[in-house]
Amino acid sequence: MNQKDFESVQEKLGGVSRRDFMKICSALAATMALSEVAVPKIANAITDPSRPPVIWLHGSECTGCTMSLLKTEHPSLEELILNVISLEFHETVSAGAGHQALEALEHAMEEYAGKYVLVIEGAIPLKDEGVYCRVGGKNFVDEVHHVAEKAAAVIATGSCAAWGGVAAMEPNPTGCVGVKDVVKDKPVVNIPGCPPNPYNLLSTVVHYLTFGRLPSLDSENRPKFAYGRLIHEHCERRPHFDNGRFARAFGDEGHRQGYCLYYLGCKGPVTYANCSTLNFGDAGSGCWPVGIGHPCFGCAEAGVGFNIPQFEVSPVLHKTPGAAHAPIDKEQERGGKASGAEIALMAGLGGAAIGAGAVFSKKLGGKESDHAKNKEA
Numbered sequence: 001m002n003q004k005d006f007e008s009v010q011e012k013l014g015g016v017s018r019r020d021f022m023k024i025c026s027a028l029a030a031t032m033a034l035s036e037v038a039v040p041k042i043a044n045a046i047t048d049p050s051r052p053p054v055i056w057l058h059g060s061e062c063t064g065c066t067m068s069l070l071k072t073e074h075p076s077l078e079e080l081i082l083n084v085i086s087l088e089f090h091e092t093v094s095a096g097a098g099h100q101a102l103e104a105l106e107h108a109m110e111e112y113a114g115k116y117v118l119v120i121e122g123a124i125p126l127k128d129e130g131v132y133c134r135v136g137g138k139n140f141v142d143e144v145h146h147v148a149e150k151a152a153a154v155i156a157t158g159s160c161a162a163w164g165g166v167a168a169m170e171p172n173p174t175g176c177v178g179v180k181d182v183v184k185d186k187p188v189v190n191i192p193g194c195p196p197n198p199y200n201l202l203s204t205v206v207h208y209l210t211f212g213r214l215p216s217l218d219s220e221n222r223p224k225f226a227y228g229r230l231i232h233e234h235c236e237r238r239p240h241f242d243n244g245r246f247a248r249a250f251g252d253e254g255h256r257q258g259y260c261l262y263y264l265g266c267k268g269p270v271t272y273a274n275c276s277t278l279n280f281g282d283a284g285s286g287c288w289p290v291g292i293g294h295p296c297f298g299c300a301e302a303g304v305g306f307n308i309p310q311f312e313v314s315p316v317l318h319k320t321p322g323a324a325h326a327p328i329d330k331e332q333e334r335g336g337k338a339s340g341a342e343i344a345l346m347a348g349l350g351g352a353a354i355g356a357g358a359v360f361s362k363k364l365g366g367k368e369s370d371h372a373k374n375k376e377a
Contacts, residue, residue, distance in 0.1 A: 031203040031278060032215060032225045045210040053116045054205060055108055056090040057147060059140045060133045060167040060176055061122030065158040066092045068195035068280065072202070085205055088116065091135075102136045109150050117205055118151035120144065120179050123160040123167035127175030144182055153214060154179060154188045157201050162190035162222075163302040180221065189214055190221045194299035197278050200226040220302070222272070230317060231268035231296055235276050237261065250293075261290060265311035267298030275300070 025042040088108035094101050108116065125132040130141035148154055156179035159165035167176040180188045191201050204223050207215045215223045232238065240260040247255035248263055262269070268290065280287045289296055298304030308314060
């Protein structure tokens with residue numbers, strides 16, 4: 001977007017400079033792992049007056065996801081809701097209340113039917129027909145069906161909305177579930193975390209505005225740009241893990257030296273998220289648990305956060321390869337047969353991997369309450 005084109009929309013953007021605006025667009029592109037070629041496309045989508053609006057609903061939750069959103073600085077909240085996305089309805093930041101707010105919701109639904117993005121924060125109670133969460137005199141599950149019917153896409157933000165989270169912890173007395181278990185006829189994107197990084201949500205919405213489609217998703221319907229890798233793979237303490245340097249107790253020498261927190265119960269080895277690479281609240285790398293010396297809780301992973309005890313050692317999905325080089329065998333290079341010892345070794349490694357996977361699957365499924373701890377190598 002050149003300066004002349006930008007000047008035509010600058011007043012609508014609240015006087016923000018072209019330089020700052022393009023920085024915002026560049027940051028969003030970087031978050032989504034897009035090249036600089038996408039930056040002008042994002043800029044045009046954000047400034048397009050016909051961009052789809054956003055409607056935000058609250059269910060069984062603590063409003064922590066919204067509080068995380070309020071802490072954004074690049075862009076700031078006012079830039080975010082007025083200029084970057086068109087936030088048409090949000091109960092927490094709404095000026096109106098009661099019947100006035102409900103009328104605003106219905107008006108937005110009618111005006112933008114089939115075009116708006118529905119963001120849902122919080123789990124959805126189903127027990128006793130959903131009576132345990134009511135909004136505007138209606139059961140929340142009914143409100144979700146009503147608003148989702150005319151939505152173009154649905155985003156479940158936070159672990160409660162993605163898979164039940166805290167609200168669905170055993171014994172789950174209100175029968176809480178995630179959005180995907182209620183909305184069956186619309187694409188549902190999950191942005192888990194307790195709370196999730198607001199830039200993951202913002203980038204997902206902007207991707208939809210820019211390209212007219214949702215970003216690439218994994219098997220759990222999470223955007224791959226944010227949840228494509230384990231925290232363990234890009235954690236700043238990973239070198240200590242690889243070199244066998246661990247904190248064994250809070251406050252011990254290893255803990256003070258910033259060593260790996262695996263034996264204090266860190267769930268980074270089984271949690272897919274970008275917490276260590278995308279800062280929360282623009283506060284630097286120390287604003288996530290591991291950055292301040294506390295193990296990852298695994299809040300973004302179903303079956304880990306709120307299921308596996310906080311300080312219990314988790315499995316390691318991807319172990320570090322050995323440092324020694326494999327011997328070069330001329331016969332095998334020519335397609336020769338492996339020796340009996342090599343076959344036995346490969347079988348043993350394969351059996352160990354399958355066994356570990358089976359145990360971990362049981363843990364995630366809640367079928368085994370006594371989680372076996374990994375032994376130190």
